[in-house]
Amino acid sequence: EVQLLESGGGLVQPGGSLRLSCAASGFTFSNYAMNWVRQAPGKGLEWVSGISGSGYTTFYADSVKGRFTISRDNSKNTLFLQMNSLRGEDTAVYYCAKDRGYCSGASCHRLSWEASDIWGQGTMVTISS
Amino acid sequence: EIVLTQSPATLSLSPGERATLSCRASQSVSSSLAWYRQKPGQAPRLLIYDASNRATGIPARFSGSGSGTDFTLTISSLEPEDFAVYYCQQGSNWPLTFGGGTKVEIK
Numbered sequence: 001e002v003q004l005l006e007s008g009g010g011l012v013q014p015g016g017s018l019r020l021s022c023a024a025s026g027f028t029f030s031n032y033a034m035n036w037v038r039q040a041p042g043k044g045l046e047w048v049s050g051i052s053g054s055g056y057t058t059f060y061a062d063s064v065k066g067r068f069t070i071s072r073d074n075s076k077n078t079l080f081l082q083m084n085s086l087r088g089e090d091t092a093v094y095y096c097a098k099d100r101g102y103c104s105g106a107s108c109h110r111l112s113w114e115a116s117d118i119w120g121q122g123t124m125v126t127i128s129s
Numbered sequence: 130e131i132v133l134t135q136s137p138a139t140l141s142l143s144p145g146e147r148a149t150l151s152c153r154a155s156q157s158v159s160s161s162l163a164w165y166r167q168k169p170g171q172a173p174r175l176l177i178y179d180a181s182n183r184a185t186g187i188p189a190r191f192s193g194s195g196s197g198t199d200f201t202l203t204i205s206s207l208e209p210e211d212f213a214v215y216y217c218q219q220g221s222n223w224p225l226t227f228g229g230g231t232k233v234e235i236k
Contacts, residue, residue, distance in 0.1 A: 035225070037173075045165075045173065045216050047225040059223045062130075095172055100184075113220030115163035115178035117185070122172055 002026035002118050004096050009123030016086050016127075022079040022096030022120055030054070030074040033099040033111055036081050038092035039122075048094070049081065053108030063089075086127045093122040131155055131219050133228035141236040148204040150231045152217035157197045161221040164193055164202045167230075168213045176215075177202060207233070 008020040022034070036048040049060045049070040058070050069082040079096050101114030132155040142148055152162065160180040165173035175184040177193035180200055190205040204211055212235050217228040 044230045045167075045218075045227040047218075047227065050223075050225065061224050100175070100178065111223075113161065113225060115175055115184075115218070115220065116165075116173075117175045117178075119172035119174070 002098070004098060004118055004120035006094065006096055006120040006123040009094065009125045011126045011128065012086055013129050014087060014127055017082070017084045018086065018125060020081040020083065020094055020096075020123060020125070022081075024077045024079065024098070027098070027118075029072075029077040030108065031102055031104060033101065033103070033113070034070075034072065034079045035097045035099065035116060036070060036079075037095045037097055037116070037119075038090075038125075039095070040089070040092045043092075046092075050099075050111055050113070051079070052111040053103045056109040057111040059111060083125070086125075088127050091125060091127045093124050095122045096120045130224055131158060131222050131226050133217055133219055133226055135215075135217060135228035135231045137231060138229070139232045139234060141234050142207055143236045144207050144209060146207055148202075148207055148211070148233055150202040150204075150215055150233075152195075152200040152202070152228050154198045154200075154219060158219040158221035160196050161219055162193075162195070162200050163218045163220070164191075165216045165218065166211070166213050167216065168210070173216065204233075 035050040067085045097116035098118040100117035164177040167173040181193045
């Protein structure tokens with residue numbers, strides 16, 4: 001069964017840091033781009049960051065650029081989101097999501113989008129003093 | 130950044146009725162548009178990709194249409210599980226963006 005399981009959320013003070021993880025199973029992790037999407041309480045979805053299958057290419061939303069870093073360990077089938085300089089507006093449920101587009105070889109260096117077909121259950125991040 | 134505007138914000142319908150949801154882009158996204166359904170307390174689920182293709186396991190009552198800047202999600206006959214929030218997402222340009230959502234509620 002294809003599955004994504006996020007972890008690492010919690011309560012952090014403004015200015016603090018947190019590292020989210022997303023463990024993937026049931027598919028060849030390195031052949032798919034991955035994304036992080038968040039949802040503030042009672043609000044809509046906001047794309048945060050994406051990473052190519054190889055990890056070579058990354059993109060960020062302006063709201064997190066310079067503060068968040070996406071990465072992946074294909075040997076451990078795990079996606080990460082390092083979040084620094086956290087603010088109140090970063091409070092949200094954070095979802096990892098698998099892109100449906102398959103890549104192989106050199107094409108895995110390029111980040112493209114074909115829609116997110118598998119989502120984790122989410123992990124809550126609360127920024128408050 | 131491409132802005133997606135969904136309308137209406139809320140749609141009040143009865144089970145068995147037809148639902149028509151709209152998503153308009155601030156500039157052309159070609160066919161790089163997806164639709165998701167999100168039930169309360171759950172993660173979103175992919176319904177439609179490339180504007181008009183049903184995702185795996187999605188029933189035929191869901192259909193998508195449009196290209197360029199104007200897109201429509203149609204649910205031909207609402208089932209109880211369809212009362213939820215629907216989001217469109219574009220993947221034509223980075224950053225990826227979502228629409229604000231349409232809530233389909235029971236009338």
